[in-house]
Amino acid sequence: MAGAITVKQLFVCSSILASNNNKALLRLPRRSINVIAGNLSSSETKKKEKEKRKRRKEIEVAKATAEAVVNKEKRRTRSSREYEIADGGEAPSSHVPVLLGEVNDIFSSVRLRSFVDCTLGAAGHSSSIIRSHSELKHFVGMDVDPVARKLGQFHIDSLMHPTLKASIVLKNFKHIKSVIADTHPELLDEGVDGILMDLGMSSMQVNNPERGFSVLQEGPLDMRMDPQATLRAEDIVNSWPESELGRVLRDYGEESNWHLLQTRIVKARLNGGLHSTGELVDLIRGMSPPSRGGRQGWIKTATRVFQGLRIAVNDELKTLQNSLYSSFDVLSPGGRLAVISFHSLEDRVVKQTFLEILGFQREEANTEVSVKPERQIEERRDKELKEKEAWIKQTVISSKGVVLTKRPITPSEEEEKLNRRARSAKLRVIQKL
16 A cells, blocks of 8 residues: 555554654654554553553452451351341341350250340341241340330331240339239240340430430430430539539549539529520530540530430339349349449449349448549459459359359450440349259
8 A cells, every 4th residue: 555654663653652763753744653653542541541441440459358358257246047138127227236145155055935125226136036036935025215115116027936925014123023924924934944134225316315314416305215214414413502513523524624514504504494406515524634635525525415315214223123122033043144344333233133143242332522522533443353353253143043254244345346336335243942
């Protein structure tokens, strides 16, 4: 073909271009330069496209690897059999059951013909128990929160079978004996094989600003677990005597700066009082200078204050202690009571009450306030450490029963990563003999 460029000519032209010889380049035919430039441009384009494809593939591989790791970690804490969204399980945004695998292990060696969930919630633990124990004949779910009870009822209904009798009751677990008498009276004679208490607040409660539990959301100062109860956090903040308010912040909130908080809250009453979570949080933030931890500093203080008010509103510690006695009473020989707590006050009550149930003497806590608040908190922590060491060394068994967890069971690192609210959870178990 006339005017065609041979391979040899292309090679020569390419060599000249590569050598950056400008004089030789000027002697080249324009057609040769255009052809070579086009070839070079096409080569560069292909090279860039190849690099893009390689990069996209690397990203896809990395993404798939990351998803595989996450799914692997999820399976280690909640298997698809224990937790299936498609089969009546909870959506990811709902409350995630804490220590689910550990709770299953506790009851795996027990022949569960009867089971009571004292804090049913969304039925995460109970759903797994029902799936794992085909021998289960009697199930009782209790919850003081009507929204949680309704959701729990929905999940339990999806797991019903002809040989299972289930009762879902809107009651506080302090009424466990009367609830069993009304719904499954035969269990008063036979005893209950397994009882579970999960003392943590559900995500449904925390995430609902109208309940007043969250320090990060604006809402009324309510904090009632039972919406039918009369006492609210607002009543304590605005009406209780100053000394009683201080006791709540000190003993229930474990707040070292309780005295100043008490004074500021009482002073706020002169300006109409505090009526929302936001107003209380603003007061706490005003007392927390940036030098003391900044945002994390006031959040921790607010969390302790909210904890103290919530415990007082719901009389949580006294209710827990009485309910532990009642629950142990209705256990069958060989039956187990498992309790998941989320802060040191709850765990202390569980540990000490287990000792009392077995006949060991309870050591009363010192509530004197003659020392400085900071020193008082430090002394309390030292005392708890000594009690912990004594507890581990002690033989916790008697003719009545045995404590199966001298050291509390805590979440794995994998579970803590997937569910931050599980970090402070502690599981203790007692068995009736």
